[in-house]
Amino acid sequence: MCTDITEHATLTGSAKGPQGWFTAASAEVAYDHPTHATVEHAIMVSVRDGDADGQQRVAVELDRSSARDLARALLRAADAADDYEGDR
Amino acid sequence: MTVTTGTYRGMLAETVTIRGAGDDPIYAYQARPLGPGPFPGVVLFHHRPGWDDWYHHATRLFADRGYLAICPDLYARAGHGEPDDVAAKVRAEGDVPDAQVVADGQGAIDHLRTLPTSNGKVGVFGTCSGGRHAYLAACQATGVDACADLWGGRVVMAEDELNDRYPVAPIDLTEQLDCPLLGIFGLEDRSPSPEEVDQHEARLRELGKDYEFHRYDGAGHGFFYHDRPNNYRAEQALDGWQKVWRFFDEHLR
Numbered sequence: 001m002c003t004d005i006t007e008h009a010t011l012t013g014s015a016k017g018p019q020g021w022f023t024a025a026s027a028e029v030a031y032d033h034p035t036h037a038t039v040e041h042a043i044m045v046s047v048r049d050g051d052a053d054g055q056q057r058v059a060v061e062l063d064r065s066s067a068r069d070l071a072r073a074l075l076r077a078a079d080a081a082d083d084y085e086g087d088r
Numbered sequence: 089m090t091v092t093t094g095t096y097r098g099m100l101a102e103t104v105t106i107r108g109a110g111d112d113p114i115y116a117y118q119a120r121p122l123g124p125g126p127f128p129g130v131v132l133f134h135h136r137p138g139w140d141d142w143y144h145h146a147t148r149l150f151a152d153r154g155y156l157a158i159c160p161d162l163y164a165r166a167g168h169g170e171p172d173d174v175a176a177k178v179r180a181e182g183d184v185p186d187a188q189v190v191a192d193g194q195g196a197i198d199h200l201r202t203l204p205t206s207n208g209k210v211g212v213f214g215t216c217s218g219g220r221h222a223y224l225a226a227c228q229a230t231g232v233d234a235c236a237d238l239w240g241g242r243v244v245m246a247e248d249e250l251n252d253r254y255p256v257a258p259i260d261l262t263e264q265l266d267c268p269l270l271g272i273f274g275l276e277d278r279s280p281s282p283e284e285v286d287q288h289e290a291r292l293r294e295l296g297k298d299y300e301f302h303r304y305d306g307a308g309h310g311f312f313y314h315d316r317p318n319n320y321r322a323e324q325a326l327d328g329w330q331k332v333w334r335f336f337d338e339h340l341r
Contacts, residue, residue, distance in 0.1 A: 002136035002217050002241065003279070004249070006179055028180040033137055033216075033310070035172035038318050040309060046176045057173050 003041065005031040015047045015058045024058075025050030034061040043067035089154045089337060098122035099151040101144075106160060106199045109191030114164035116196060117144050119151035125205030128233075128340035131196040132159040133189070133214030133221040135310075138175030139163060142315055143218075150213075153333055155340075156203055160196045162189050162221070183217075185253040186224055193225040197232065209233045209340040211267075213332070214240065216310060220258055226269065227261035234339035236270040236332055239309055241279035244287050262291050269299040270335040272328050274307030274321075302331055 007029045015024040027047045034042035042061040049056035062070065091097070101119035108114040117139075121127055130150050134143040139161040150157035162184055166177045178184060197210050211234035214222035219240025226235035242249065245257035269292065273285050280288070285301065292299045304311065304327075310319035312328060 004183075004242075006182075008180070028176070030176075030179055032179060033135075035137060035175075040318055044176070046180065048180075055167075055169065055173075057176065059172065059176065 003030075003032050011047065015049075015056075017056050017058050019056065022049045022056040024048070035059075037061035037063070039063050089333075089341075091153075096123065097152060099148065101148050101151065104158075104199075106158070106195050108160060108164070108195040109188040112165070114161055114192060114195075115139075116158050116160040116199075117147050118156075118158045119148045120156045120203065120205065121151050121154050123205070125156075126207035127154055127156045127205050128207050128336070129156040129158070129197075129200030129203070129210040130336060130340075131193055131200065131210065131212050131222075131225070132157060133193060133212065133218035133225070134159055134162060135214070135216035135218045136175065136179070137216075138171035138178070140171040140175075142313055146213075155336065156200050156206060158196050158200055160192050162192055164192075183253055186221075186255065189221045190225050190228045193221065194229045197225075197229060201231065207341070211235065211336050211340050213336075214238065215312065216241065219243075223258050223265075223269070224261065226267055227258065227264040232267050234268050234270070234336060235265075236272070236335060238272045238312065238328070238332075239274060239277055239280060241277075241284075241309075243280060244284040259288055259291055262288075262295055262297065265292075265295075265297055267298075268335070268339050269297065270331065271299065271301040272331065273301065273303050274309060274311050274324070275303050275305055276308035279309065300335070302328070304328065 009027040011024045013024045024047050030044045045060040047058040099121050104118045105113050106116045143159050147157045147159045163174050163178045166174050200210050212222040212225045213236045215238040219237040223237045226232045243258040304324040307321045307324040311321040312325045313319045
Protein backbone atom coordinates (compact mmCIF):
# COMPACT_ATOMS: atom_id res chain seq x y z
CA MET A 1 0.00 0.00 0.00
CA CYS A 2 0.64 3.49 0.08
CA THR A 3 3.25 4.86 2.39
CA ASP A 4 2.90 7.88 4.62
CA ILE A 5 6.16 9.47 3.48
CA THR A 6 5.69 13.08 2.35
CA GLU A 7 8.07 16.00 2.74
CA HIS A 8 7.30 19.63 1.92
CA ALA A 9 9.42 22.51 0.62
CA THR A 10 8.70 26.20 0.06
CA LEU A 11 10.00 27.42 -3.30
CA THR A 12 10.81 30.73 -4.92
CA GLY A 13 11.06 30.32 -8.66
CA SER A 14 9.21 29.17 -11.73
CA ALA A 15 8.29 25.91 -13.37
CA LYS A 16 6.95 24.98 -16.76
CA GLY A 17 3.98 22.70 -17.10
CA PRO A 18 1.49 21.77 -19.83
CA GLN A 19 -0.01 25.27 -19.69
CA GLY A 20 3.33 27.05 -19.81
CA TRP A 21 5.33 28.81 -17.15
CA PHE A 22 3.96 29.41 -13.67
CA THR A 23 5.22 30.68 -10.35
CA ALA A 24 6.53 27.75 -8.34
CA ALA A 25 5.52 28.22 -4.72
CA SER A 26 5.87 24.82 -3.09
CA ALA A 27 6.93 21.25 -3.62
CA GLU A 28 6.04 17.92 -2.11
CA VAL A 29 8.38 15.01 -2.18
CA ALA A 30 6.68 11.69 -1.47
CA TYR A 31 7.59 8.03 -1.66
CA ASP A 32 4.56 6.16 -2.92
CA HIS A 33 3.02 4.30 -5.87
CA PRO A 34 3.96 6.12 -9.07
CA THR A 35 1.54 6.81 -11.87
CA HIS A 36 3.95 6.26 -14.73
CA ALA A 37 7.38 5.06 -13.54
CA THR A 38 7.79 1.29 -13.72
CA VAL A 39 8.75 0.70 -10.11
CA GLU A 40 6.47 -0.30 -7.24
CA HIS A 41 7.32 2.81 -5.25
CA ALA A 42 9.00 5.98 -6.47
CA ILE A 43 10.26 9.27 -5.13
CA MET A 44 7.54 11.56 -6.43
CA VAL A 45 8.20 15.27 -6.72
CA SER A 46 5.36 17.70 -7.31
CA VAL A 47 6.24 21.35 -7.96
CA ARG A 48 3.16 23.52 -7.54
CA ASP A 49 1.90 27.01 -8.14
CA GLY A 50 0.74 29.23 -5.33
CA ASP A 51 -2.96 29.15 -6.14
CA ALA A 52 -5.32 27.76 -3.55
CA ASP A 53 -6.40 25.14 -6.08
CA GLY A 54 -2.84 24.14 -6.82
CA GLN A 55 -3.94 23.31 -10.34
CA GLN A 56 -0.55 23.77 -11.95
CA ARG A 57 1.83 20.94 -11.20
CA VAL A 58 5.03 19.57 -12.60
CA ALA A 59 5.44 15.94 -11.61
CA VAL A 60 8.58 13.82 -11.56
CA GLU A 61 8.78 10.16 -10.52
CA LEU A 62 12.24 8.71 -9.84
CA ASP A 63 13.74 5.59 -8.42
CA ARG A 64 15.64 6.11 -5.18
CA SER A 65 19.06 6.08 -6.77
CA SER A 66 18.28 8.69 -9.37
CA ALA A 67 16.44 10.79 -6.78
CA ARG A 68 19.67 10.90 -4.78
CA ASP A 69 21.65 11.75 -7.94
CA LEU A 70 19.28 14.62 -8.64
CA ALA A 71 19.45 15.84 -5.03
CA ARG A 72 23.25 15.79 -5.11
CA ALA A 73 23.29 17.63 -8.44
CA LEU A 74 21.01 20.31 -6.98
CA LEU A 75 23.28 20.69 -3.97
CA ARG A 76 26.42 20.84 -6.11
CA ALA A 77 24.88 23.49 -8.32
CA ALA A 78 23.65 25.49 -5.31
CA ASP A 79 27.11 25.28 -3.70
CA ALA A 80 28.76 26.39 -6.94
CA ALA A 81 26.25 29.22 -7.20
CA ASP A 82 27.12 30.33 -3.66
CA ASP A 83 30.81 30.38 -4.67
CA TYR A 84 30.01 32.33 -7.82
CA GLU A 85 28.03 34.88 -5.87
CA GLY A 86 30.68 35.06 -3.16
CA ASP A 87 28.19 33.98 -0.49
CA ARG A 88 30.46 31.57 1.29
CA MET B 89 -23.29 -15.96 -11.88
CA THR B 90 -22.63 -18.25 -14.83
CA VAL B 91 -22.26 -16.41 -18.11
CA THR B 92 -22.84 -18.39 -21.30
CA THR B 93 -22.96 -17.42 -24.95
CA GLY B 94 -26.71 -17.31 -24.55
CA THR B 95 -26.62 -14.81 -21.69
CA TYR B 96 -27.88 -11.31 -22.49
CA ARG B 97 -25.17 -8.84 -21.43
CA GLY B 98 -25.68 -5.12 -21.30
CA MET B 99 -24.90 -2.32 -18.94
CA LEU B 100 -25.26 1.40 -18.42
CA ALA B 101 -22.12 3.05 -17.12
CA GLU B 102 -21.98 6.75 -16.32
CA THR B 103 -20.90 9.39 -13.85
CA VAL B 104 -23.63 10.19 -11.34
CA THR B 105 -23.86 12.45 -8.31
CA ILE B 106 -24.50 11.03 -4.87
CA ARG B 107 -24.57 12.56 -1.39
CA GLY B 108 -21.46 11.88 0.64
CA ALA B 109 -20.11 13.01 4.01
CA GLY B 110 -21.69 16.24 5.22
CA ASP B 111 -24.37 15.79 2.55
CA ASP B 112 -21.78 16.96 0.00
CA PRO B 113 -22.63 16.20 -3.63
CA ILE B 114 -19.82 14.05 -4.98
CA TYR B 115 -19.29 12.31 -8.29
CA ALA B 116 -19.42 8.54 -8.47
CA TYR B 117 -18.97 6.19 -11.40
CA GLN B 118 -21.90 3.84 -11.61
CA ALA B 119 -22.20 0.78 -13.82
CA ARG B 120 -25.35 -1.29 -13.68
CA PRO B 121 -26.57 -4.26 -15.64
CA LEU B 122 -29.56 -3.70 -17.90
CA GLY B 123 -32.61 -5.79 -17.23
CA PRO B 124 -35.10 -6.09 -14.41
CA GLY B 125 -32.80 -7.71 -11.88
CA PRO B 126 -32.97 -7.89 -8.99
CA PHE B 127 -29.20 -7.35 -8.71
CA PRO B 128 -26.91 -7.15 -5.67
CA GLY B 129 -24.81 -4.03 -5.21
CA VAL B 130 -21.12 -3.43 -4.64
CA VAL B 131 -19.41 -0.20 -3.60
CA LEU B 132 -15.81 0.10 -4.77
CA PHE B 133 -13.38 2.15 -2.67
CA HIS B 134 -10.61 3.37 -4.97
CA HIS B 135 -6.92 3.20 -4.17
CA ARG B 136 -4.31 5.83 -3.32
CA PRO B 137 -3.51 6.60 -6.98
CA GLY B 138 -7.01 8.02 -7.04
CA TRP B 139 -10.29 7.69 -8.89
CA ASP B 140 -8.46 6.38 -11.93
CA ASP B 141 -9.06 4.26 -15.01
CA TRP B 142 -8.41 0.96 -13.22
CA TYR B 143 -11.27 1.66 -10.83
CA HIS B 144 -13.62 2.71 -13.63
CA HIS B 145 -12.69 -0.53 -15.38
CA ALA B 146 -13.22 -2.59 -12.21
CA THR B 147 -16.63 -0.95 -11.71
CA ARG B 148 -17.68 -2.10 -15.20
CA LEU B 149 -16.34 -5.59 -14.46
CA PHE B 150 -18.71 -5.84 -11.51
CA ALA B 151 -21.64 -4.69 -13.65
CA ASP B 152 -20.76 -7.25 -16.30
CA ARG B 153 -20.92 -9.88 -13.57
CA GLY B 154 -24.42 -8.79 -12.64
CA TYR B 155 -23.78 -6.28 -9.87
CA LEU B 156 -25.03 -2.74 -9.41
CA ALA B 157 -21.58 -1.21 -8.98
CA ILE B 158 -20.61 2.24 -7.88
CA CYS B 159 -17.27 3.85 -7.17
CA PRO B 160 -17.43 7.22 -5.42
CA ASP B 161 -14.71 9.82 -5.94
CA LEU B 162 -13.30 9.84 -2.42
CA TYR B 163 -11.00 12.71 -3.41
CA ALA B 164 -13.86 14.91 -4.63
CA ARG B 165 -13.16 17.70 -2.14
CA ALA B 166 -9.70 18.21 -3.68
CA GLY B 167 -11.35 19.36 -6.91
CA HIS B 168 -11.24 18.00 -10.41
CA GLY B 169 -8.17 17.28 -12.47
CA GLU B 170 -6.31 14.35 -13.91
CA PRO B 171 -6.48 11.54 -11.32
CA ASP B 172 -2.75 11.57 -10.56
CA ASP B 173 -2.79 15.34 -9.99
CA VAL B 174 -5.76 15.08 -7.63
CA ALA B 175 -4.19 12.13 -5.81
CA ALA B 176 -0.93 14.08 -5.40
CA LYS B 177 -2.86 16.96 -3.90
CA VAL B 178 -4.65 14.68 -1.44
CA ARG B 179 -1.32 13.08 -0.50
CA ALA B 180 0.21 16.49 0.10
CA GLU B 181 -2.71 17.41 2.36
CA GLY B 182 -2.18 14.28 4.47
CA ASP B 183 -4.85 12.00 2.95
CA VAL B 184 -8.62 11.97 3.38
CA PRO B 185 -10.04 11.46 6.89
CA ASP B 186 -11.35 7.99 7.66
CA ALA B 187 -14.69 9.33 8.93
CA GLN B 188 -15.27 11.20 5.67
CA VAL B 189 -14.51 8.12 3.60
CA VAL B 190 -16.87 5.96 5.64
CA ALA B 191 -19.62 8.57 5.26
CA ASP B 192 -19.01 8.81 1.51
CA GLY B 193 -19.22 5.02 1.39
CA GLN B 194 -22.45 5.11 3.37
CA GLY B 195 -23.88 7.50 0.80
CA ALA B 196 -22.95 5.07 -1.99
CA ILE B 197 -24.39 2.09 -0.09
CA ASP B 198 -27.66 3.91 0.53
CA HIS B 199 -27.78 5.08 -3.10
CA LEU B 200 -27.46 1.51 -4.42
CA ARG B 201 -30.36 0.37 -2.26
CA THR B 202 -32.60 3.07 -3.76
CA LEU B 203 -32.14 1.67 -7.28
CA PRO B 204 -35.27 -0.09 -8.48
CA THR B 205 -33.30 -3.17 -9.57
CA SER B 206 -31.55 -3.65 -6.21
CA ASN B 207 -32.00 -6.96 -4.42
CA GLY B 208 -31.39 -5.14 -1.14
CA LYS B 209 -27.89 -6.51 -0.53
CA VAL B 210 -24.69 -4.46 -0.82
CA GLY B 211 -21.04 -5.46 -0.52
CA VAL B 212 -17.90 -3.34 -0.32
CA PHE B 213 -14.65 -3.87 -2.22
CA GLY B 214 -11.33 -2.09 -2.21
CA THR B 215 -7.65 -2.45 -2.96
CA CYS B 216 -4.65 -0.76 -1.32
CA SER B 217 -5.97 2.17 0.76
CA GLY B 218 -9.38 1.18 -0.64
CA GLY B 219 -9.07 -2.23 1.01
CA ARG B 220 -8.51 -0.49 4.31
CA HIS B 221 -11.44 1.83 3.60
CA ALA B 222 -13.70 -1.10 2.65
CA TYR B 223 -12.83 -2.76 5.96
CA LEU B 224 -13.54 0.47 7.85
CA ALA B 225 -16.91 0.72 6.09
CA ALA B 226 -17.70 -2.91 6.95
CA CYS B 227 -17.03 -2.12 10.61
CA GLN B 228 -18.57 1.35 10.81
CA ALA B 229 -21.19 1.85 8.09
CA THR B 230 -24.65 0.35 8.22
CA GLY B 231 -26.04 -2.16 5.75
CA VAL B 232 -22.86 -3.87 4.55
CA ASP B 233 -23.52 -7.52 3.66
CA ALA B 234 -20.02 -8.61 2.58
CA CYS B 235 -16.55 -7.06 2.45
CA ALA B 236 -13.57 -7.78 0.20
CA ASP B 237 -10.31 -6.26 1.43
CA LEU B 238 -7.55 -6.67 -1.13
CA TRP B 239 -4.13 -5.90 0.32
CA GLY B 240 -5.39 -3.04 2.46
CA GLY B 241 -2.41 -1.66 4.31
CA ARG B 242 -2.44 0.00 7.68
CA VAL B 243 -5.27 -2.11 9.05
CA VAL B 244 -2.72 -2.72 11.77
CA MET B 245 -1.32 0.63 12.92
CA ALA B 246 1.15 1.71 15.57
CA GLU B 247 0.04 4.25 18.15
CA ASP B 248 2.26 6.93 16.60
CA GLU B 249 0.54 6.52 13.22
CA LEU B 250 -2.83 7.59 14.64
CA ASN B 251 -3.92 11.20 14.18
CA ASP B 252 -7.02 13.30 13.55
CA ARG B 253 -7.53 11.71 10.14
CA TYR B 254 -6.81 8.17 11.27
CA PRO B 255 -8.10 8.16 14.88
CA VAL B 256 -8.48 4.39 15.26
CA ALA B 257 -6.55 1.47 13.79
CA PRO B 258 -9.03 -0.58 11.73
CA ILE B 259 -7.97 -3.80 13.48
CA ASP B 260 -9.31 -2.29 16.70
CA LEU B 261 -12.77 -2.03 15.11
CA THR B 262 -12.93 -5.75 14.32
CA GLU B 263 -15.47 -6.43 17.04
CA GLN B 264 -17.93 -4.27 15.05
CA LEU B 265 -17.51 -6.34 11.88
CA ASP B 266 -20.80 -8.13 11.27
CA CYS B 267 -20.52 -9.39 7.70
CA PRO B 268 -18.38 -12.01 5.95
CA LEU B 269 -14.87 -10.83 5.03
CA LEU B 270 -12.68 -11.87 2.10
CA GLY B 271 -8.99 -10.99 2.34
CA ILE B 272 -6.57 -11.29 -0.58
CA PHE B 273 -2.88 -10.60 -0.06
CA GLY B 274 0.51 -10.99 -1.73
CA LEU B 275 3.19 -12.61 0.37
CA GLU B 276 5.80 -10.21 -1.03
CA ASP B 277 3.81 -7.15 0.03
CA ARG B 278 5.25 -4.87 2.68
CA SER B 279 2.06 -2.97 3.48
CA PRO B 280 0.34 -5.04 4.63
CA SER B 281 3.26 -7.26 5.52
CA PRO B 282 2.57 -10.99 5.94
CA GLU B 283 3.05 -10.48 9.69
CA GLU B 284 0.37 -7.77 9.77
CA VAL B 285 -2.01 -10.01 7.81
CA ASP B 286 -1.37 -12.78 10.37
CA GLN B 287 -2.08 -10.35 13.19
CA HIS B 288 -5.35 -9.29 11.56
CA GLU B 289 -6.35 -12.92 11.02
CA ALA B 290 -5.58 -13.79 14.64
CA ARG B 291 -7.92 -11.02 15.79
CA LEU B 292 -10.71 -12.21 13.45
CA ARG B 293 -10.31 -15.77 14.67
CA GLU B 294 -10.23 -14.69 18.31
CA LEU B 295 -13.56 -12.89 17.84
CA GLY B 296 -15.13 -15.73 15.86
CA LYS B 297 -15.67 -13.66 12.73
CA ASP B 298 -16.74 -15.11 9.38
CA TYR B 299 -13.69 -14.60 7.19
CA GLU B 300 -11.46 -16.21 4.56
CA PHE B 301 -7.92 -15.04 3.83
CA HIS B 302 -5.96 -16.03 0.74
CA ARG B 303 -2.23 -15.40 0.46
CA TYR B 304 -0.38 -15.57 -2.86
CA ASP B 305 3.22 -16.57 -3.43
CA GLY B 306 5.13 -14.57 -6.01
CA ALA B 307 2.87 -11.54 -5.63
CA GLY B 308 3.46 -8.25 -3.92
CA HIS B 309 1.28 -5.18 -3.72
CA GLY B 310 -1.37 -4.48 -6.34
CA PHE B 311 -1.04 -7.70 -8.25
CA PHE B 312 -4.46 -7.29 -9.95
CA TYR B 313 -3.34 -4.06 -11.67
CA HIS B 314 -3.04 -5.05 -15.33
CA ASP B 315 -2.09 -1.45 -16.13
CA ARG B 316 1.00 -1.64 -13.88
CA PRO B 317 3.32 -4.26 -15.38
CA ASN B 318 5.63 -4.08 -12.39
CA ASN B 319 2.84 -5.13 -10.03
CA TYR B 320 0.68 -7.36 -12.21
CA ARG B 321 0.81 -11.12 -11.69
CA ALA B 322 -1.55 -12.71 -14.21
CA GLU B 323 -1.88 -16.17 -12.67
CA GLN B 324 -2.46 -14.92 -9.13
CA ALA B 325 -4.80 -12.16 -10.33
CA LEU B 326 -6.96 -14.58 -12.32
CA ASP B 327 -7.30 -16.86 -9.30
CA GLY B 328 -7.94 -13.88 -7.02
CA TRP B 329 -10.71 -12.51 -9.23
CA GLN B 330 -12.40 -15.93 -9.19
CA LYS B 331 -12.36 -15.81 -5.41
CA VAL B 332 -13.88 -12.32 -5.45
CA TRP B 333 -16.73 -13.39 -7.76
CA ARG B 334 -17.42 -16.58 -5.80
CA PHE B 335 -17.40 -14.71 -2.49
CA PHE B 336 -19.83 -11.99 -3.56
CA ASP B 337 -22.07 -14.45 -5.45
CA GLU B 338 -22.30 -16.55 -2.29
CA HIS B 339 -23.09 -13.71 0.09
CA LEU B 340 -25.02 -11.18 -1.96
CA ARG B 341 -27.30 -13.20 -4.23
